[in-house]
Amino acid sequence: MMGVFARVGAAVRIWLADVGHATALFVRLMLLGPACIRRFGLVRDQMHFLGNYSLAIISVSGLFVGFVLALQGYNTLQRFGSASALGLLVALSLVRELGPVVSALLFAGRAGTSLTAEIGLMKAGEQLSAMEMMAIDPVARVLAPRFWAGVLVMPILGAIFSAVGILGGWLVGVVMIGVDAGSFWGQMQAGVDVWSDVGNGFIKTVVFGLTVSFIALRQGFEAQATPEGVARATTRTVVMASLTVLALDFVLTALMFKL
């Protein structure tokens, strides 16, 4: 009987300590923002690594998501004789939901895993300990630039995803199927609001950027310093980042788009 209490207690204690460590790391990374701007070279190199190399997968996925949205949307809308609202459907679903969420999931898979593996291997190779020996703070020198690069790059990727997706929707809807171009853009422009749709989508990408970069870095930083440990941390990055992004998306949508 006492054993049960002890196990529950231990689990809660460990969980609380985990939350505490994560929060402390998050606060430190946030506070290191100004320092990162002062040494922007480090951040820029990471932006190049995280952003430019993710650009291909982001834009190709965006294009195909736009294609599929236009096909499926047209299929459903023309049953109600409102195929002219296709542009609105494509733009709203991309700008509000699919753009931020899918690009965040892709970012977690493409860039988050590489961050985790990199930090994890640095830890396994005791590079981080070596830095500490030289009185260089690994959080400031290694984690913070990567974190801020991820935060800066994610909104850019999200915006590109949505824009390319809308172009893809236009390509299939207008050029291929033959929906009237005027009503495609006209309905879109009448129905999409700059602040409540595009702006809120942008805020979502910023939040997802914070989430995914932080989860990836923390998983790498806390990984067990063994090959299996790094492998497990990488897997956990994808799983945790995806679930957190989806859950946060629900919360953000409920807050932003109340009717």
Added chain:
Amino acid sequence: MQRSKTDVWVGMLVLAGAAALLFLALQSANLLSVSWQKTYEISAYFDNIGGLKKQAAVKSAGVVVGRVNDIRFDDKNYQAKVVLALDVQYQFPKDSSLKILTSGLLGEQYIGIEAGSDTANLAPGDKVQSTQSAVVLENLISRFLYNKASDGPASSGSQ
């Protein structure tokens, strides 16, 4: 050399992101038509606004001349107070009338403004007197059914 090359690539990425945002703001959301053109506000009371929403268009002869800025319930006279922001370049006579219309059969509702014949124009803060409420489908149907019901027995009784 290595440094400057990275700079170029990151710069291009940032510019591509900015271009994408600009495209979303201008082409899909039409930021320019929302615009910061100067407007003047007038208000009007409606018995029933139906499904009118904030930001709905105000049209005259089918052309958008303004937006609905605010909709509030006035508990003094139990009517809806609607504040319209009209474009400064469009002036309407003081006795213009407002109607809540629907685009298409079941589409968005908007306000149609019909010019009157007064020589003085509406000034900022003015109240439009003549308004016509939205057509509420349920009221229409119940009135129709009521008429039918009252017709039915009377016509059969006369025979």
